[in-house]
Amino acid sequence: xxxxxxxxxxxxxxxxxxxxxxxxxxxxxxxxxxxxxxxxxxxxxxxxxxxxxxxxxxxxxxxxxxxxxxxxxxxxxxxxxxxxxxxxxxxxxxxxxxxxxxxxxxxxxxxxxxxxxxxxxxxxxxxxxxxxxxxxxxxxxxxxxxxxxxxxxxxxxxxxxxxxxxxxxxxxxxxxxxxxxxxxxxxxxxxxxxxxxxxxxxxxxxxxxxxxxxxxxxxxxxxxxxxxxxxxxxxxxxxxxxxxxxxxxxxxxxxxxxxxxxxxxxxxxxxxxxxxxxxxxxxxxxxxxxxxxxxxxxxxxxxxxxxxxxxxxxxxxxxxxxx
Amino acid sequence: xxxxxxxxxxxxxxxxxxxxxxxxxxxxxxxxxxxxxxxxxxxxxxxxxxxxxxxxxxxxxxxxxxxxxxxxxxxxxxxxxxxxxxxxxxxxxxxxxxxxxxxxxxxxxxxxxxxxxxxxxxxxxxxxxxxxxxxxxxxxxxxxxxxxxxxxxxx
Numbered sequence: 001x002x003x004x005x006x007x008x009x010x011x012x013x014x015x016x017x018x019x020x021x022x023x024x025x026x027x028x029x030x031x032x033x034x035x036x037x038x039x040x041x042x043x044x045x046x047x048x049x050x051x052x053x054x055x056x057x058x059x060x061x062x063x064x065x066x067x068x069x070x071x072x073x074x075x076x077x078x079x080x081x082x083x084x085x086x087x088x089x090x091x092x093x094x095x096x097x098x099x100x101x102x103x104x105x106x107x108x109x110x111x112x113x114x115x116x117x118x119x120x121x122x123x124x125x126x127x128x129x130x131x132x133x134x135x136x137x138x139x140x141x142x143x144x145x146x147x148x149x150x151x152x153x154x155x156x157x158x159x160x161x162x163x164x165x166x167x168x169x170x171x172x173x174x175x176x177x178x179x180x181x182x183x184x185x186x187x188x189x190x191x192x193x194x195x196x197x198x199x200x201x202x203x204x205x206x207x208x209x210x211x212x213x214x215x216x217x218x219x220x221x222x223x224x225x226x227x228x229x230x231x232x233x234x235x236x237x238x239x240x241x242x243x244x245x246x247x248x249x250x251x252x253x254x255x256x257x258x259x260x261x262x263x264x265x266x267x268x269x270x271x272x273x274x275x276x277x278x279x280x281x282x283x284x285x286x287x288x289x290x291x292x293x294x295x296x297x298x299x300x301x302x303x304x305x306x307x308x309x310x311x312x313x314x315x316x317x318x319x320x321x322x323x
Numbered sequence: 324x325x326x327x328x329x330x331x332x333x334x335x336x337x338x339x340x341x342x343x344x345x346x347x348x349x350x351x352x353x354x355x356x357x358x359x360x361x362x363x364x365x366x367x368x369x370x371x372x373x374x375x376x377x378x379x380x381x382x383x384x385x386x387x388x389x390x391x392x393x394x395x396x397x398x399x400x401x402x403x404x405x406x407x408x409x410x411x412x413x414x415x416x417x418x419x420x421x422x423x424x425x426x427x428x429x430x431x432x433x434x435x436x437x438x439x440x441x442x443x444x445x446x447x448x449x450x451x452x453x454x455x456x457x458x459x460x461x462x463x464x465x466x467x468x469x470x471x472x473x474x475x476x477x478x
Contacts, residue, residue: 050399054400098395284432285420285428295427295431299432305355308355308356323419
């Protein structure tokens with residue numbers, strides 16, 4: 001019967017192992033329970049910390065923080081949308097940061113800060129000299145050293161991010177950032193091109209075949225119609241700005257029921273000059289800045305769509321900016 | 324020019340910098356295109372026309388699925404200020420006017436700005452708390468009457 005006993009023994013052993021496993025599992029479960037219990041507490045602690053910080057914010061105790069923020073601003077200045085997107089790629093690092101932030105020491109720091117708020121009656125508003133004086137305090141010095149070390153880390157991380165190669169995003173964004181206005185500058189002689197294209201029927205393609213160019217007013221549209229040798233786009237703008245004359249402007253104004261007097265000429269003259277100098281048809285904001293005239297007055301002079309009307313009468317392309 | 328009777332009514336119900344600007348830009352674009360424009364500020368949108376709030380509009384990145392920041396980070400205190408200051412800098416680069424100046428421009432360009440009466444009561448504000456460009460405090464029904472025949476945009 002020995003050969004029968006063996007499987008029994010094995011079964012017995014298996015039973016024991018199973019018991020052990022159950023025990024281990026039980027311990028594991030307790031650990032999980034503990035974690036489950038801890039989580040809400042940790043969350044609550046975070047909530048309290050956040051609340052206190054928010055309270056400090058509203059009480060204006062973060063003025064120094066704001067100053068520090070400008071430093072942080074400088075750090076983040078080298079970031080643009082692409083770099084921010086890169087942040088997303090580093091979620092795990094950021095999550096590590098969050099975990100570090102929820103450590104008991106950090107929470108203790110937050111509660112310490114909370115005490116400061118509770119004893120705020122004793123605090124006086126601090127001016128520049130007050131800050132200098134406070135800088136002599138050892139505790140403040142230690143705090144500042146901590147902040148500086150923190151900033152150093154932030155700066156280093158920022159450097160790493162700025163220098164890390166990223167596919168196809170770094171090379172391009174620098175240019176439009178540097179000169180948003182001049183990017184749209186067309187070649188010195190943009191006019192003859194559309195003039196030669198002034199064939200009936202091409203108007204629509206000229207108007208719609210420029211995806212993504214909506215905020216870069218540049219070249220005039222193609223002519224949809226020609227009247228007395230002058231080409232017009234299908235929304236009434238000159239297709240060739242060099243064909244513009246004062247008389248033409250007056251004639252165009254007359255058909256729109258507008259009498260061109262000094263103030264209106266000033267706007268038209270400025271718009272034309274601006275376009276000749278920058279290649280961009282000015283929007284109303286640019287018109288107010290350039291002529292010193294108030295928005296209200298410009299709207300009073302050209303009641304319907306002043307920016308477009310002025311550009312039309314100035315013989316320049318339709319302004320395309322959103323503002 | 325050839326848009327004699329077009330009207331746009333914009334309802335601005337959120338007060339974040341990124342939530343207010345679309346309304347302001349749409350309103351301004353309407354006026355620039357010769358379209359009559361009415362803007363109704365309600366709920367948090369009231370902040371855009373409240374004297375003490377208009378210069379401190381924030382950007383909330385938390386809970387924004389398209390935000391490049393994880394929500395846990397975006398929810399940290401002060402993040403909305405950081406995000407707002409970054410966005411403001413970008414806006415300056417693009418020569419966008421600030422919210423206060425934008426409201427002024429809208430009023431100058433003939434857009435009509437109104438505040439929601441109910442939201443004003445809820446938030447305990449009076450007409451005196453609002454920017455002077457706000458024409459009146461009206462009810463939603465009044466707004467519909469004013470914007471009769473308008474296309475309505477809710478932001």
